[in-house]
Every structure is written in C-alpha cells, then in structure tokens.
Amino acid sequence: MxxxxxxxxxxxxxxxxxITLKCNLKCIxxxxxxxxxxxxxxxxxxxxxxxxDLAEIGSKQVxxxxxxxxxxxxxxxxxxxxxxxxxxxxMISNGYAVxxxxxxxxxxxEIYGLSFSLDGAESSTHDxxxxxxxxxxxxxxxxxxxxxxxxxxxxxxxxxxxxxxDLPRLRDFLINRDIAWQIQVAMPQGRFSRDLLISKEEFYxxxxxxxxxxxxxxxxxxxxxxxxCFGYFSKYIPHLGLSxxxxxxxxxxSILSIKSNGDIIGCLTLPDDFIEGNIRxxxxxxxxxxxxxxxxxxxxxxxxxGENCRKCKYGGVCRGGCTGVSVSLTGEPHxxxxxxxxxxxxxxx
Amino acid sequence: xxxxxxxHEEWDKLWNAIKDIAEVLNIRKSDxxxxxxxxxxxxxxxxSVDTYSHGGYYGTVSIKDFIQx
Numbered sequence: 001m002x003x004x005x006x007x008x009x010x011x012x013x014x015x016x017x018x019i020t021l022k023c024n025l026k027c028i029x030x031x032x033x034x035x036x037x038x039x040x041x042x043x044x045x046x047x048x049x050x051x052x053d054l055a056e057i058g059s060k061q062v063x064x065x066x067x068x069x070x071x072x073x074x075x076x077x078x079x080x081x082x083x084x085x086x087x088x089x090x091m092i093s094n095g096y097a098v099x100x101x102x103x104x105x106x107x108x109x110e111i112y113g114l115s116f117s118l119d120g121a122e123s124s125t126h127d128x129x130x131x132x133x134x135x136x137x138x139x140x141x142x143x144x145x146x147x148x149x150x151x152x153x154x155x156x157x158x159x160x161x162x163x164x165x166d167l168p169r170l171r172d173f174l175i176n177r178d179i180a181w182q183i184q185v186a187m188p189q190g191r192f193s194r195d196l197l198i199s200k201e202e203f204y205x206x207x208x209x210x211x212x213x214x215x216x217x218x219x220x221x222x223x224x225x226x227x228x229c230f231g232y233f234s235k236y237i238p239h240l241g242l243s244x245x246x247x248x249x250x251x252x253x254s255i256l257s258i259k260s261n262g263d264i265i266g267c268l269t270l271p272d273d274f275i276e277g278n279i280r281x282x283x284x285x286x287x288x289x290x291x292x293x294x295x296x297x298x299x300x301x302x303x304x305x306g307e308n309c310r311k312c313k314y315g316g317v318c319r320g321g322c323t324g325v326s327v328s329l330t331g332e333p334h335x336x337x338x339x340x341x342x343x344x345x346x347x348x349x
Numbered sequence: 350x351x352x353x354x355x356x357h358e359e360w361d362k363l364w365n366a367i368k369d370i371a372e373v374l375n376i377r378k379s380d381x382x383x384x385x386x387x388x389x390x391x392x393x394x395x396x397s398v399d400t401y402s403h404g405g406y407y408g409t410v411s412i413k414d415f416i417q418x
Contacts, residue, residue, distance in 0.1 A: 016408035063408035092409050113411025152412045168375040180412040204363075205370035212376055223415040228407070236363070242414055255407050349363040 010298065011058040012256035012288060016268055019047070019064050020072040020260050024096050026131030028196070029119075029158055031189035031269055034067040041260040044074045046279070048081055050258070053284045055085040059256070061112065063090040065268075067260070070097050079109050088112035092156065095142030096135055103149045115154040115182070116143055121169035129162060143179070154180040159206060160196040167209060175222050183210055184227035185338070187328040189269065200343050206230075207237045207340055214240070229322045233314040234340035235349070248319035249333075252276075252294020256284075266294050269324025296323065296333045306335020308342055 020041055023034035042050065054062060062082045069075050069091055082089045090113040091106070106114060116139050120126030123136035130136075146153050157163070157170060167183075174181050185203065188194040198206065210226045217224075226240030228249070239245050251257070251266025258264060262279040263272075264287045276294060277287045287293055296304075302316050308330070309320040320326055321336025329337055336342075343349070364371075364378050371377070 014407045065408060090409055090411060112413060113409055115409040115411075154409055154412060156409060164370070165373050178412065180410055180415060182410050201367050202370050205367040205374060205376075208367070208371070209374045209376055219415045223412055225410050236360075242410065250407065344363075347362065347366055349359050349366075 010253055010288070012054070013058070013060045013254045014250075015054055015059045015062045015256050015258065017062060017064055017258040018066060018260050018268060019069050019075060019078065021067040022071045023067040023094070024071060024132070025068070025094050025135055027094075027117075027119075027191070028129055028131060029160055029186035029190075029192040031187065031192060032067075033190040037067070038259070038261045042262050042279075044077065046262065047074070047078055050262075050279060050284060051078065051081040051085055053279075054082075054256075055087060057285050057288050059087055061088040061090060063092065063113075065092040068094055068097065070102055076105050076109075079105075079111075083109055091115070092117070093142070094130065094135065095139035096132070098138075098142035098145070100145065103145055103151065106151055107149045111151060113154055113180075114146060114151045115156050116146075117158065118143075118155045118170065119158055119166075120163050121166040121173060125163050125166050129160070147178075152180075153178075154182055156182045156184065158184050158186045159198060160186040160192070161198055161202070162196060164198060164202060164206070167206075171213065171222070174224075175217065179223075181222065181224040182227055183224065183230075185229045185325075187229070187269070187325055189271075189324075189328050200338065200346075203338050204237075204340060204343050207234070207240065210240050211237050214238075229325050229338065230340075232318045232321050232336075232339050232341060233312075235344050237340050246318060248300075248317060249297060249321070249323040251323055252297045256288065258284075264288075266297065267324055269322075270327060274327075300334070304334055306330060306332050308335045308337045308339070312341065314341065 020037050021032060021034050022037035026035060070093055079089050089109055089111050091111060092115045095116045118139055119129045120136065126136035127133050143153060155174060185198060186192050188197055207226065207230055210224060213222055213224050225242060230240045231246045255266065257266060257268045263275045264277055264279065264284055265275050300319050305315045305320050309315050320334030321339050323333045325338055326333050326336040
C-alpha cells in the first residue's frame with residue numbers, strides 16, 4: 001500500500017518546525033536538550049523562503065515550536081507568512097514569557113491551536129520537571145490570559161514517574177474549561193534519564209486512564225487524547241487519538257519536521273541519523289520528492305520489523321508503532337516495545 | 350464461542366498487574382470493563398494511510414480538531 005504512494009501522493013500535510021532551540025526553561029525531560037540556540041539557525045530570509053516551499057509541496061498546517069518559539073524575534077513574521085500562504089498555524093510554548101502583546105498578536109493571526117506544557121498539578125512537580133522556579137505560576141497565568149483572548153488552547157502533559165500521580169488533579173483542573181488535553185510519555189532522549197521512564201505497567205494503566213476519561217466525559221467536557229506514543233491494536237483499550245485507528249508512523253508520509261538549522265527529518269523525536277538533508281544544500285521540495293528520502297517508512301517491508309513486532313499480526317499496518325519511541329528504546333525503528341498489544345501478549349492479559 | 354472464564358481470568362490478571370497504579374490514577378476496577386466490542390469495531394474498519402485524518406494532529410492537537418470530528 002505504501003509503496004504505491006510514492007511521489008506526489010506523499011504530501012506533508014502537517015509540519016512541525018523547531019524555529020529555535022533557545023529556551024528559557026531547563027526541563028529534565030527535554031528530548032532536544034534545549035537551552036542555547038543552535039549555532040547556525042535559519043535567518044529570517046531563509047525561514048520565509050521555507051514557508052513558501054512548504055506551501056508549494058502542499059502543507060496544510062505548520063506547528064512552530066522550540067526550544068521556546070516566542071524567544072525567536074521574528075516568530076510573528078513567520079506566523080503571518082504561514083497564514084498568508086493559506087496554511088493553519090499552531091504553536092507550542094512553555095508559557096513562561098507569554099504576555100498580552102504575544103496573545104494579541106496570536107489573536108490577530110487567528111491561530112488554529114495554541115498549546116502550553118503543563119507537567120504538574122502543583123508548582124512543586126511542574127517547577128522541578130521544568131527546572132525553573134515560578135514556571136508553574138507563569139504557565140497557569142498564560143493559560144488564564146489566553147482564555148481572555150478566546151484562543152484555542154491545548155494543554156500538553158508529558159508523563160514520567162514524577163508526575164503520574166498528578167494526572168487526576170490535572171483532569172479536575174481541565175474539566176469544563178474548553179481546553180484540549182494531550183497526554184504523552186517522556187522517552188529517554190536528550191536530557192531525560194531512563195530511570196524516570198514510566199514502566200510498562202504504568203504505561204498500560206495510563207492508557208486505561210485516558211480511555212476511561214474518553215468514556216466518562218464528553219468532548220465538550222474534556223477533549224482528551226493520547227499522543228502517537230500510545231497504542232496499538234489493544235484487546236481492551238480503544239485507539240486514543242482522533243482517528244478511528246492507528247495507521248502507522250506518518251513521518252515522511254504525511255508529516256515533515258524541520259530543525260532550526262534547516263535540517264529536515266521525519267519527526268523531531270528521531271536522532272540525527274534520520275536527517276534527510278539540509279535546506280541550505282537542497283530545497284525542502286527536492287528532499288521531500290526524492291526517491292531516497294524517508295526510506296524507513298516509504299519503503300517499509302514487514303521483514304524489517306524488529307523482534308518486538310515481528311510476530312505481530314498487525315505488523316504490516318502498524319509498522320512497529322512510534323518510530324521515535326522505538327528508536328529511543330531499542331535503537332531501531334519498527335520495534336516499539338511500549339505497545340498495549342505487546343504488553344497484553346507478554347503478560348497474558 | 351467466547352470462553353467467558355478465560356476472559357475473566359485475563360481481565361483479573363490485567364487488573365492485578367496495574368491495580369496499584371490504577372489507585373494512584375483514581376480508577377476503579379469497575380471503571381475498566383473492557384469494551385471489547387468497541388475495539389473490535391475499530392479493527393474491522395478500513396484503514397487509510399494517505400490522509401490528513403491519520404490523527405488530525407502532530408506536534409500538538411488543537412481543540413478545533415475535536416470540534417471538527
């Protein structure tokens with residue numbers, strides 16, 4: 001099926017763009033070890049050209065993130081260009097530096113989605129994970145102010161062993177607030193230490209927690225999803241995303257990611273081995289349309305499934321779960337061990 | 350034919366494996382009755398990998414994605 005989709009049939013509908021690696025927080029789970037900006041981040045001129053190229057290859061949504069995207073001085077100019085080219089704009093922020101000027105600009109841009117990272121139900125948890133005292137108060141204030149501007153808000157919670165216990169209180173905070181909730185799992189990449197990774201049992205229980213929220217509360221009361229790291233094909237847990245079913249990792253198929261130095265990669269959670277090229281050497285259009293790009297997904301064959309997935313009856317469709325998780329935990333794609341179905345088989349559920 | 354005893358046995362095993370964490374997450378065994386029918390219905394659907402609807406989000410979901418679904 002995938003083999004027949006080569007060429008123009010692959011469209012990077014969604015783009016995730018790290019516009020700077022500069023960050024004002026020091027999160028212990030940061031997969032890209034953000035803090036200082038990269039040595040050769042794209043200039044405004046290069047970034048504006050990139051916006052045009054993305055529109056040319058059919059992108060529909062561009063999500064700007066970091067680091068902390070609002071620390072890049074030309075963020076508004078880039079956001080406006082994205083909008084002027086007819087694409088939806090989304091942004092992910094830690095909320096620390098968000099003020100009324102930023103929110104007013106986002107309102108003018110008619111942003112499609114504004115997401116804030118909230119990793120604890122109280123300052124002690126959130127501030128510890130985020131590495132800066134006062135970051136909890138700042139993000140709560142940013143969320144509160146954003147509501148005054150009627151912006152479409154999402155809260156992203158990245159779960160590790162330290163904040164698992166906070167989830168019921170975060171749920172209580174978010175119910176009936178017209179805020180979406182995206183729950184995802186921290187993986188041992190960048191600064192995140194493997195000893196804070198939740199266990200497979202905790203992962204499974206977290207899946208049931210999200211599934212239970214989706215049964216118990218209407219979308220109006222609590223619009224919640226599990227991110228792409230949750231799945232797949234469980235006997236008991238329905239798919240936790242917005243589509244009806246997991247259809248495999250979309251990196252390089254319908255998703256494209258960009259690092260702040262112009263490196264092109266299928267997903268920002270993947271290590272540098274997966275970089276397909278840099279837009280200073282070759283345009284994003286050529287990278288996307290190259291026959292050799294994103295081979296791990298575009299030229300996927302079932303015999304490349306790793307040992308965790310080789311005997312799975314869903315392997316051909318699932319393609320081994322989340323590539324980022326798989327590479328992070330096993331060093332190879334198509335081998336994601338954090339899989340509900342695999343856990344059920346291992347434990348005899 | 351569904352082996353009811355086996356199903357219950359599997360479910361008990363699952364609950365025993367996660368009950369401590371479930372308690373932390375404020376979920377009860379009765380909250381977790383497996384909705385197998387729902388899961389099976391999803392699996393029988395045609396799966397498309399060529400669309401924008403692979404999840405409606407990457408990087409972050411927007412609350413507008415929920416409204417549109």
